[in-house]
Amino acid sequence: MEKALSLAYRFLSFRPRTIVETEKYLKKKSEQYSLTLEEIQATIELLKDQDYLNDLAFIKSFVFSRNALKPKSKRVLEIELKRLGVAQTDIDVFFSTNTSDETQLAQQALQKKMKSLSHITDERKRFIKAISFLQRRGFTFDIAKEAYNKLR
Secondary structure, three states: OHHHHHHHHHHHOOOOOOHHHHHHHHHHHHHHHOOOHHHHHHHHHHHHHOOOOOHHHHHHHHHHHHHHHOOOOHHHHHHHHHHOOOOHHHHHHHHHHOOOOHHHHHHHHHHHHHHHHOOOOOHHHHHHHHHHHHHHOOOOHHHHHHHHHHHO
8 A cells, every 4th residue: 555655645746636537547557566456445545534635625726727727618617527537516516606707707718819819900700719719618609709899
């Protein structure tokens, strides 16, 4: 278990991880380091007890950093969190207690993009590019249009 714990600490030192991510990592390393499933499970439980693994804290950290650096819609964030192995119940609990203004997030994302769109003289083309950009980030057309009109 000592080797599993050492591997897990190193894996967690780079950025916060979900329980599933850590478990997959340890299972991948199990052949190389002869780790048993019992050792992996014991390591996961110890890391939970030490609060190194906490999916709710991970969700909070992930969503706030994502919104600060690269704002995306709630729907896209949910998909990314599921891909990382977070349980749907944890995602629902987080988003029910932490609501965010999607229009504000769309404006924040578009504000950075508008600098690169300013050279486009045709208003219609600029509108299409701005809306497409926001839709790729998961925002609905209505929210994207509202954000565009507020920044125009």
